[in-house]
Amino acid sequence: MNGNGSNRLxxxxxxxxxxxxxxxxxxTMNGAKQPLTLEAEYEFFEGNQIGGLAKKRFQNGIEIADRDPYVAENExxxxxGANPHSVLFEPAFIHRxxxxxxxILVPTETGFSILEVKAAMEQNLENAQGKEYLEDIAYTIWVCRSAGITISSANLWFLSRAYRYGDCEDTMFAEIECLALAEPLIEAYEADSGRIEGFLLDTRPDPLLRAECKGCERNTECFTDFYDHTIFQIPRITSAVLQGWIDEGITRVEQIEEPTGLNANQERVRQSIITGQPFLDSNALEEELCAWRYPIAYLDFETIAPAVPILPNTKPYEQIVTQFSLHIAQNEGDSICSVRxxxxxxxxxxxxxxASVIGLAExxxxxxxxEGSIMTYHQAFEEGRIRWLMNWLTDQGEExxxxxxxPLLERLVDLEIAIKAGYYHPDFRGSYSIKGVLxxxxxxxxxxxxxVNKGRLASCVFSNMVLGREKEVRQKGLQTPTREDLKKYCELDTWAMVELHRKLLSFL
Structure with missing residues (x-):
């Protein structure tokens, strides 16, 4: 219900x-509300944090605080009407x-300027990644204009890539004027609005299988047999190829006609799905594993990446290493207990x-x-964090x-690459992530x-500790994992590598 009756907006x-x-x-509009998670709560916090910093640029701005959209629009x-020259925060407008x-809505000589503040690094609005932000502000412009507000300019505010910890907050944002780029989208929204309004206010539409279903969190809700549509399990396949197959009525890998156009790894996955049997190339696997040298150290990092920098010489969203776990197998024949x-x-x-980041490196x-190999899972991540530590430590006088x-860099090896080279199981469902194969x-x-059972959650938990937000989070009904919980998670990552390595050796 709302202030004007039962009309849904x-x-x-x-x-x-x-x-x-x-x-x-x-x-999104009519379904059951998703429960609040620690990750979502932290994302809301950072969005509000960035929004608050942008509002500080307008000292006398007026906040439209009511969450009821009808009450907010009236306000x-x-x-x-009463303050035509005032800047407004969170103003509401309704069109149909x-x-x-x-x-932020800023008065100009010829109307108003819309400012949309994004908790993201500055984007190119003309590529696929930046387009979503352009689509976002285009909707706001469309509704405001349609509600009778003259929009003379529109700007997206992103976090500046040049900003560093300790810089003046006035340099935090990169501003991109985007009204001209948004105009075609605004016209399209108006043209399509009746159709969209019709089905959003109607009964639940039937699901339609599309390429985008591959990454959608609701895919198994819409299609209880989603995993039977095995084309989604082919790794690194483009959305265009997926959609082309779907349009032709192809949803299972055995329906793909020869020649498939797939690369060797994709074809390997396809054949494994068709036969229902694991793929094993013991020669390729042996070539990878025999290049590794004992003692083998199994290494995993965890990081945080705060939107607002909290460490000297860091920029927004820079990944800061905060944790490591390390298991060591001294010799090939070491017992599982000795490695543990x-x-x-x-x-x-x-x-x-x-001081802790320096202490971590030490x-x-x-x-x-x-000596010996340093095993990682998805080497690019650990290698990138070691390089980050080297650069940051140098800047801090710790040359x-x-x-x-x-010297650690040349000793890194990648367990993920070994698995990709020699083994695939149809139950991987196209994923070589450690949580997919383990x-x-x-x-x-x-x-x-x-x-704590995933990296993003670990990052949010530790970030809340750094920012002193744990009590605030608990007041929202959420549990706050402990330092021991963070340690257990990181330790399992490296122990998983130990066990996976032993499993691969058993195939030889």
């Missing part, structure tokens, strides 16, 4: 989702059944992050063997410690039941 999110997928738009109209709330007990870990102190150098890290290859090991 269509939000920006519902409208834009509906343009991608009618069922997704309908669920917006009243404030504009569509509602929009601009982040040869474990080292480090978790930064959230109250002294600067602890890692001291714990790692001076000697930075130099000790450099339950298939080592069923007794699981992340289920851990208070």
């Amino acid at each position: 269509i939000t920006k999110r519902a409208f834009l989702n509906a343009k991608k997928c009618p069922r997704l738009g309908w669920e 917006t109209r009243r404030v504009i 059944q569509f509602v929009a709330r601009a982040d 007990s040869n474990h080292h870990e480090y978790l930064a102190d959230p109250l002294d992050l600067h 602890a890692m150098v001291n714990a790692l063997p001076t 000697g410690l930075a130099r000790q890290l450099e 339950p298939v290859m080592i069923p007794c090991l699981t992340y289920t039941g851990l208070a």
